[in-house]
Amino acid sequence: MTKIKNMEEFASLSGISRPTVSKYFHDPDSVRPTTRARIEEALERFDYRPNIYAVNQNRKLTKNIGIVVPYLADPFFVEIARYLEQSCISAGYRPSLFSSHGEQKLENEILDGLQSMKPAGVLLAPLGRISDRSAIEKFCANVPTVLFDSNLDGLGAAFVGSDNFSFVSQTVEYMTRTGEPPSFFEMRTPANPNANKRRKAYVEIMERLGFEPHIIKVDGKGWAFEEIGHKGAMKVLAERQLRTNSVLCSNDRLAIGFLAACYEQGIRVGRKDDCTLRVASNDGHPFAKFTCPSLTTAAHDYDNVAGRSVETLFELIENGGKFDSRSETLFPARLVLRDSA
Amino acid sequence: MTKIKNMEEFASLSGISRPTVSKYFHDPDSVRPTTRARIEEALERFDYRPNIYAVNQNRKLTKNIGIVVPYLADPFFVEIARYLEQSCISAGYRPSLFSSHGEQKLENEILDGLQSMKPAGVLLAPLGRISDRSAIEKFCANVPTVLFDSNLDGLGAAFVGSDNFSFVSQTVEYMTRTGEPPSFFEMRTPANPNANKRRKAYVEIMERLGFEPHIIKVDGKGWAFEEIGHKGAMKVLAERQLRTNSVLCSNDRLAIGFLAACYEQGIRVGRKDDCTLRVASNDGHPFAKFTCPSLTTAAHDYDNVAGRSVETLFELIENGGKFDSRSETLFPARLVLRDSA
DNA sequence: ATATTAACTTTACGCGCGTCAAGATTTTTA
DNA sequence: TAAAAATCTTGACGCGCGTAAAGTTAATAT
Numbered sequence: 053m054t055k056i057k058n059m060e061e062f063a064s065l066s067g068i069s070r071p072t073v074s075k076y077f078h079d080p081d082s083v084r085p086t087t088r089a090r091i092e093e094a095l096e097r098f099d100y101r102p103n104i105y106a107v108n109q110n111r112k113l114t115k116n117i118g119i120v121v122p123y124l125a126d127p128f129f130v131e132i133a134r135y136l137e138q139s140c141i142s143a144g145y146r147p148s149l150f151s152s153h154g155e156q157k158l159e160n161e162i163l164d165g166l167q168s169m170k171p172a173g174v175l176l177a178p179l180g181r182i183s184d185r186s187a188i189e190k191f192c193a194n195v196p197t198v199l200f201d202s203n204l205d206g207l208g209a210a211f212v213g214s215d216n217f218s219f220v221s222q223t224v225e226y227m228t229r230t231g232e233p234p235s236f237f238e239m240r241t242p243a244n245p246n247a248n249k250r251r252k253a254y255v256e257i258m259e260r261l262g263f264e265p266h267i268i269k270v271d272g273k274g275w276a277f278e279e280i281g282h283k284g285a286m287k288v289l290a291e292r293q294l295r296t297n298s299v300l301c302s303n304d305r306l307a308i309g310f311l312a313a314c315y316e317q318g319i320r321v322g323r324k325d326d327c328t329l330r331v332a333s334n335d336g337h338p339f340a341k342f343t344c345p346s347l348t349t350a351a352h353d354y355d356n357v358a359g360r361s362v363e364t365l366f367e368l369i370e371n372g373g374k375f376d377s378r379s380e381t382l383f384p385a386r387l388v389l390r391d392s393a
Numbered sequence: 394m395t396k397i398k399n400m401e402e403f404a405s406l407s408g409i410s411r412p413t414v415s416k417y418f419h420d421p422d423s424v425r426p427t428t429r430a431r432i433e434e435a436l437e438r439f440d441y442r443p444n445i446y447a448v449n450q451n452r453k454l455t456k457n458i459g460i461v462v463p464y465l466a467d468p469f470f471v472e473i474a475r476y477l478e479q480s481c482i483s484a485g486y487r488p489s490l491f492s493s494h495g496e497q498k499l500e501n502e503i504l505d506g507l508q509s510m511k512p513a514g515v516l517l518a519p520l521g522r523i524s525d526r527s528a529i530e531k532f533c534a535n536v537p538t539v540l541f542d543s544n545l546d547g548l549g550a551a552f553v554g555s556d557n558f559s560f561v562s563q564t565v566e567y568m569t570r571t572g573e574p575p576s577f578f579e580m581r582t583p584a585n586p587n588a589n590k591r592r593k594a595y596v597e598i599m600e601r602l603g604f605e606p607h608i609i610k611v612d613g614k615g616w617a618f619e620e621i622g623h624k625g626a627m628k629v630l631a632e633r634q635l636r637t638n639s640v641l642c643s644n645d646r647l648a649i650g651f652l653a654a655c656y657e658q659g660i661r662v663g664r665k666d667d668c669t670l671r672v673a674s675n676d677g678h679p680f681a682k683f684t685c686p687s688l689t690t691a692a693h694d695y696d697n698v699a700g701r702s703v704e705t706l707f708e709l710i711e712n713g714g715k716f717d718s719r720s721e722t723l724f725p726a727r728l729v730l731r732d733s734a
Numbered sequence: 735a736t737a738t739t740a741a742c743t744t745t746a747c748g749c750g751c752g753t754c755a756a757g758a759t760t761t762t763t764a
Numbered sequence: 765t766a767a768a769a770a771t772c773t774t775g776a777c778g779c780g781c782g783t784a785a786a787g788t789t790a791a792t793a794t
Contacts, residue, residue, distance in 0.1 A: 058750055069773045074752065084761085084771060104509050105450040106750035110779045114446075125471045125679065133465070134494055146506070149490055153475055165487065168445050278683045308683050315685035316732075338466065342619045342649050344656035344685035391657075399780050410743045415782065425741060425791090447780035451749045735794100742789070749782085759772065764765100 056100040066094030077102050108170065117145045117365070118166045118174040118195075120159070122202070122243075123275050124151035126305065127338045128352070129177065132201070135358035136175055143366060145172065154243070154275035156182050163191040173365045173373075176208065177201040180244040196373035200361040202244055203380065209368050211380045212361040216249035217256075218384035219334040219350040220300070224257045226348075227298045227332055227393055231323070233263040234298035234332065237288070237306060239280060240269040247302050250334060254300065266295050281309025289317050298330045298393070304337035304349055311343050311392065321345055322391050330393035334385070345391035353383040397441040407435030418443050449511065458486045458706070459507045459515040459536075461500070463543070463584075464616050465492035467646065468679045469693070470518065473542070476699035477516055484707060486513065495584070495616035497523050504532040514706045514714075517549065518542040521585040537714035541702040543585055544721065550709050552721045553702040557590035558597075559725035560675040560691040561641070565598045567689075568639045568673055568734055572664070574604040575639035575673065578629070578647060580621060581610040588643050591675060595641065607636050622650025630658050639671045639734070645678035645690055652684050652733065662686055663732050671734035675726070686732035694724040 056062050063070040068091055076083050076091050083091070108114040117140045121129040133149050140147035148169070152159035159179050166174060173196040178188060180202045191197065192208050199208035227234045236254045238247055251267065258265040270284025281301065288294065301307035310331055311321060320327040322345045333340070336351020360381055368375060397403050404411040409432055417424050417432050424432070449455040458481045462470040474490055481488040489510070493500035500520050507515060514537040519529060521543045532538065533549050540549035568575045577595045579588055592608065599606040611625025622642065629635065642648035651672055652662060661668040663686045674681070677692020701722055709716060 060750080070751085071753075071774090072772060078752085087772080101509055103450065103750055105446045105511075106779095107752080109444065109446040109450060109750085109781090110752055124465065124474070125468045127466045127468065130466045130471075130492075134492070141502075149492075151471075151475070151490075161482075168442055170446075278680070282683065308680070312683040312685060312687070316687075339619065339649070339680065342623065342653040344653060346653070346657075401780080411781085412744085412783075413742060416742095419782085423741095428742080444780055447749095448782080450751090450780085451782055738791100738793070740789105740791070742787105744787080745785085747782105747784085750779105752777105752779085754777085755775090757772100757774080759770100761768100761770070763768070 054098065056098050059100075059102060062094065062098065062100040065098060066091050068094075077107075111170070113172045114170050115145050116169050116171040117147045118150065118162075118169065118171045118176075119147050120150045120152065120162055120166070120174065120176045120178075122152045122159070122177055122179045123154050124149075125153075125275070128335060129201075131338060131354055132177075132358050135354065136362055139359070139362040143362070152179050154179065156184050160184050160187045163187060167191065167194060171195060173197065173369045175200060175361055175365055178204055178207075180204075180246075181241070182243060196365070196368045198361055198365045198368060200357060202246060204245070206378065208378070209373075209375045210364045210378055212357055212364055213380075213382055214246070214352050214357060215382035215384050216246050216334075217253040218382075220250050220253035221257050222385055222387040223300050223332045223334060223348075223350050224254060224261070226387060226389075227300065227330060228261055228263070231330055231393075232296035232298045233258060233261065234300035234330075235266040235268055235294055235296065236302065237268050237270070237281075237284070237299050237310060238302035239273075239277070239284075239306070240271055241273060242302065243273075243275060250302050268293055277303065277305035278309040278312075281306035282313050283309070285310040285313035286317070289313060289319065294329075297328060299332070301331065301333040304333045304335040304340050304347060307331060307333035307347055307349070307392075308337070308339065308343055311345070311347070315344060323393065332393035336386070336388060340388070341390070343392070348390045348393040349388050350385035351388050353386060356383045395439065397439050400441075400443060403435065403439065403441040406439060407432050409435075418448075452511070454513045454710075455511050456486050457510050457512040458488045459491065459503075459510065459512045459517075460488050461491045461493065461503055461507070461515065461517045461519075463493045463500070463518055463520045464495050465490075466494075466616070469645075469676060470542075472679060472695055473518075473699050476695065477703055480700070480703040484703070493520055495520065497525050501525050501528045504528060508532065508535060512536060514538065514710045516541060516702055516706055519545055519548075521545075521587075522582070523584060537706070537709045539702055539706040539709060541698060543587060545586070547719065549719070550714075550716045551705045551719055553698055553705055554721075554723055555587070555693050555698060556723035556725050557587050557675075558594040559723075561591050561594035562598050563726055563728045564641050564673045564675060564689075564691050565595060565602070567728060567730075568641065568671060569602055569604070572671055572734075573637035573639045574599060574602065575641040575671075576607040576609055576635055576637065577643065578609050578611070578622075578625070578640050578651060579643035580614075580618070580625075580647070581612055582614060583643065584614075584616060591643050609634055618644065618646035619650040619653075622647035623654050624650070626651040626654030627658070630654060630660065635670075638669060640673070642672065642674040645674045645676040645681050645688060648672060648674035648688055648690070648733075649678070649680065649684055652686070652688070656685060664734060673734040677727070677729060681729070682731070684733070689731045689734040690729050691726035692729050694727060697724045
C-alpha cells in the first residue's frame with residue numbers, strides 16, 4: 053500500500069480524472085455510479101483523503117460546525133454536546149467542541165478562533181449575563197449562528213431552548229398541590245439568564261396560586277454551583293430562613309449542594325413521614341438520580357432542544373446564513389418525580 | 394476599517410514586505426523590534442489574520458494539538474481537558490477537544506479525523522480495554538502522541554498517569570488502621586485498565602497486611618458507572634455480601650452509586666457511632682465533596698498529571714516526534730479524608 | 735569610516751485543490 | 765439508430781501563504 057501524495061496521484065491510480073475525483077469528494081452522488089464505484093474501489097486499495105487545508109482554502113464556507121458551551125464540567129452540556137456532535141457528523145459536517153469554562157475572555161477567544169475557521173455554522177450556548185454582548189453580536193454578523201440553552205435578546209439567527217416558565221410552574225404546582233408552597237433558592241447574581249426567568253415565573257405562579265413568594269438569594273459567583281448551594285444552604289438552615297417545609301432550587305447543581313448540606317445537618321429530606329423538608333429543582337441533571345435522596349426535578353427536553361438546534365442551524369445554512377426573522381423555540385420541561393419532593 | 398483580503402494587502406498597508414510579515418506571524422521575535430512595532434500597529438488599525446487553511450496547507454505539521462478523552466460526561470476528564478487546553482494555548486498551540494463517549498468506533502473516527510489535521514501532537518486518554526489497539530498503534534506511528542490517564546502497553550511515545558498502587562495502598566491502609574479491612578467493590582469487566590491495577594494492588598496490600606482479600610464484582614457494561622454502582626450495591630446490600638463494615642470502591646463514580654443505594658436502604662455510612670458502614674473510593678471526583686456523606690477518596694494529582702502530559706508532549710514535538718525510549722510517569726494519589734470513611 | 739552582519743525587499747515558485755472552458759465520450763431519449 | 769443530454773477528460777488558472785534566491789538597506793563591530 054503506497055502513500056498517496058495528492059489528488060492528482062490518486063486520480064491517475066484510480067483511472068479517473070482529477071476534476072471528477074474532486075467532484076466525487078464534494079458529493080459522491082454527483083458522479084456516475086460506475087465512476088463512483090471505480091473511485092471507491094481505489095479508495096479501498098489506497099489510503100487517500102483530500103488535504104482538508106487545501107480543500108478549505110478557497111471555499112467561502114467550510115463543512116466545519118462550531119459547538120460552544122459555557123461550562124463543560126456540567127454534564128448537562130456534555131449530553132447536549134454529544135447529541136449535537138453526532139447530528140453534525142451524520143449530516144456530513146465536522147463539529148468542533150469548545151467550552152468557555154465560565155469565562156468571558158475564553159468565550160471571546162473561542163469565537164475569535166472560530167471565525168478564522170470559516171465554519172458553515174455555529175451552535176452557541178452563551179455564558180449569559182457575563183457574555184460580551186458586542187463581541188457576540190459582531191460574531192453573529194459574520195457567522196451563521198444559532199443560540200441555544202441561553203438566550204441573548206436579538207442575537208443569533210434563532211434561539212432554541214427550554215421554557216423556563218414550564219419548569220417552574222410544574223415544580224411549584226406539584227409541590228403546592230402535594231404539600232406546602234416552596235421557597236425559591238437561587239444565587240444572588242445568577243450567571244445564566246434562565247435563572248432570572250425562573251425567578252419571575254416562580255413569583256408569578258405563587259401569586260396566581262394565592263401564596264406569597266419567598267425568595268432566598270445566596271452569595272457566590274462563578275460556576276461552582278454545588279459549592280455555592282452547599283454554603284448557602286448551611287446558612288439558610290442555620291438561620292431557619294425557610295417559611296415552609298418546601299424548597300425549590302433554581303437549578304439541580306444548587307440542589308446537589310443543598311441536599312449535601314441537609315444531610316450534614318441531619319435534616320431528612322423527602323415526602324416520607326419522618327422527613328422535615330422537601331426539595332425540588334430544575335434541569336434534569338444526569339446525576340440527579342443519585343443524590344440523597346434522589347432529586348425531584350423538572351428536566352430539560354434534551355433531545356428536542358438539541359435536535360431542534362441542529363435542524364435550525366441546517367436550515368439556516370441552506371438558507372444562506374440568514375433568516376427573515378429571528379425565531380425563538382422553547383420546549384416545555386418534563387417533571388421527574390423522585391424521592392426528594 | 395476596511396476588510397483585508399490577504400497578507401499581500403495587509404503587508405502593503407503596513408508598509409512591510411509580505412515575506413517579512415509572514416515571518417512575523419510565524420514568530421514575532423524573529424523580526425526587528427521596529428518592524429514588529431509597525432506590523433502590530435497596522436494590526437490594530439486593520440483587522441487581519443492569516444488564513445489558517447493556507448498557512449497549514451504546506452506545513453508538514455501544524456500548530457494544532459488534539460486532546461482526546463474517553464468520556465467527557467465524567468467531570469474528571471473535563472478538569473484535565475481544561476488544564477490541557479489552557480497549557481496548549483499558552484504555548485501557542487491550537488487545542489481541539491474530542492470525546493470518544495465510551496465508544497470504540499468514535500475513538501477510531503476521532504483519530505482518523507485527527508490524522509488529516511496534521512497535528513503537531515496529540516494527548517490521548519484512550520478508552521482502555523475496548524480501544525482498538527491496532528488502530529491506535531497505527532495512529533501513533535504517524536502522529537506524535539502522549540498517552541495519559543490510561544496506559545496501553547507500548548503505545549504512544551510516553552505515558553503520564555497516576556500510580557494506582559498508591560491510590561489503593563493509601564485507602565486500604567487508612568481504612569484498616571482506623572477500622573476494619575475493606576472489601577473491594579468493582580465492575581466485573583472494567584472499561585479502564587486502571588481498574589485492573591487497582592484490584593491487583595488491593596489484593597497485594599491486603600495480603601501484606603495479613604487480611605484475606607474480598608472482591609465484589611458487579612455486572613454492567615458501558616460508562617454509566619453510577620448506575621452500575623447503584624444497582625450492584627442494592628444487590629450486595631440485599632444479599633449481605635459484605636464481610637466487614639468497610640468497602641473500597643474502585644472509583645468514585647461507582648461509589649456515588651453505592652452511597653445512593655446505602656441511603657435508599659437506610660444504611661448510615663461514615664465513621665460516626667451510629668454508622669454501620671464505611672465507604673471509600675479512588676479518583677478525587679469533583680462531586681465527591683457533595684455526596685451524602687461526603688466521600689473519602691484517593692485523589693488524582695490532576696495538576697501534575699495534566700502538567701506533565703503537556704510538558705512531555707512539547708518535549709516530544711521539539712524532539713521531532715520521537716523519543717529514544719518510551720517513558721511512563723506515574724504520580725501518587727493524595728488521600729482526601731471526608732465523612733464516608 | 736569601513737567591513738561585517740543582520741534584517742529587509744523583490745521576485746518567483748510551489749503546495750493541493752476548486753473550478754472553469756472546450757472538446758471527447760458515454761448514456762439516455764426518441 | 766441517430767440525436768440530445770449527461771458526464772467525462774484535458775488543460776489551465778487561481779486561492780493565500782511558505783519559502784527560497786538575489787539584491788538592498790540598516791544595524792553592529794572593528
